[in-house]
Amino acid sequence: MELANFYQVMPGKNCGICGYGSCNTFARYVLFRKEDLKKCVWLSSTDIPDLTDVRPARTRVEENALIQPCITDSEMVMAEIYLAPREVDYGYLDPGFCEFLYVYPDFESVKCSQSLGIARIEHEGKEILISQTGKVIVRQAKTEEDAFACCDLVRRIVSGAVICSCLVTALEAVSGMCTCECGVESPSKQEKEIYASFEQFELSVLDAFTDTKRLLDMDINPLKMKAVNLLANNEGGLILYALAHHLSSIRDAAASATQQKRIDDINFMQEAMKGIKISKDRPIPTYLKKDSDSFSRELYKAAFHARCIQEIKNRFFT
Incomplete structure (x- = not known):
């Protein structure tokens, strides 16, 4: 089984109950730090594969790119570039x-x-292939400089998915989920200017907790798009994207919970969220980790990502 396939075994809930920021990060800790896969409350014993069968995704470090004419058009350039700064067994990029x-x-x-x-990406007449191992192939570039510029653009856009030495992604590092400083920088001027619009999104999500349709219709993509545009232009963006990512997770958890519970329970969820957001030090109730009821698990997920938002606010916007 390839590492990419092992990621697919994970439930994709990203609830935080296992103690990690995402199912993919938990999977890396299981494979490379001997974490117990049974920590995942969503997996049954029949879902657990033979871990010795999982093949690593080894990165390759090459300082010099391979540049040569395209086979189909000798006036165009093909480039093969490796982004990884070090050789590891867990790849360069998270899925x-x-x-x-x-x-x-x-x-x-x-x-x-x-x-x-x-x-596989098409951009301005070029074909770009990028692998989780950090290998980038650019075809149909006009010049060598064009190929490198295209590669740099892609590298900046996916920078939040780079896997740090502590096995979390740069996005999770920004959210305070590890001690390494991978990808952690102060917010840019542009991020600070857009931050007010994030707070409006956040209030809208909390206000819509009792309205499933409104939650499902809520589009957080414009905020993510602003963040990715900043990343592409080398103007920050990772902190803003992390906020939007956690807000999207809260919305999904709330929408899932509101489809299965009474209005009293949903009101409890809304009040619990507000309480957790007021105090960073207030612990998430332990019973939510252990309760097999899906509503409790979704509440834990919403609370977990709300705490991540609070952590980002405390670190960068206070």
């Missing part, structure tokens, strides 16, 4: 890099497979 690519509005076409760990 979540697909989402960053889909949100960027200037790509003509994006096809990205998390199960294969590879994406």
Whole structure:
């Protein structure tokens, strides 16, 4: 089984109950730090594969790119470039890099497979292939400089999905989920200016907790798009994207919970969320981790990501 396939075994809930910021990060800790897979409350014993059968995704470090004429057009350039700064067995990018690519509005076409760990992009007449191992192939570039500029653009856009040395992504590092400083910088001027619009999104989500249709219709993509545009232009964006990511997770958890519970329970969820957001130090109730009821698990997920938002606010916007 390839590492990309093992990621697909995970439930994709990203609830935080296991103690990690995402199912993919938990999977890396299971494989490379011997974490117990049974910590996942969503997996049954029949879902657990033979871990010795999982093959690593080894990165390759090459300082010099391969540049040569395209086979189909000798006047065009093909470049093969490796982004990884070090050789590791867990790859360069988390499968979540697909989402960053889909949100960027200037790509003509994006096809990205998390199960294969590879994406194909069409941009300004060029074909770009990027692998989770950090290998980038640019075809039909006009010049060598054009190929490198295209590669740099893609590298900036997916920077939030880069896997840090502590196995979390740069996005999770920004959210305070590890001690390494991978991808952690102060917010840019542009991020600070857009921050007010994030707070309006946040209030809208809380206000819509009792309205399932309104929650499902809520579009957080414009905020993600702003963040990815900042990343593409090298003007920050990762902190803003992290906020939007956690807010989207809260919305999904709330929408799932409101479809299965009475209005009294939903009101409890809303009040619990407000209480957790007021105090960073207030613990998330332990019973929510252990309760097998889906509503409790969704509440824990919403609370977990609300705490991540609070952590980002405390670190960067206070």
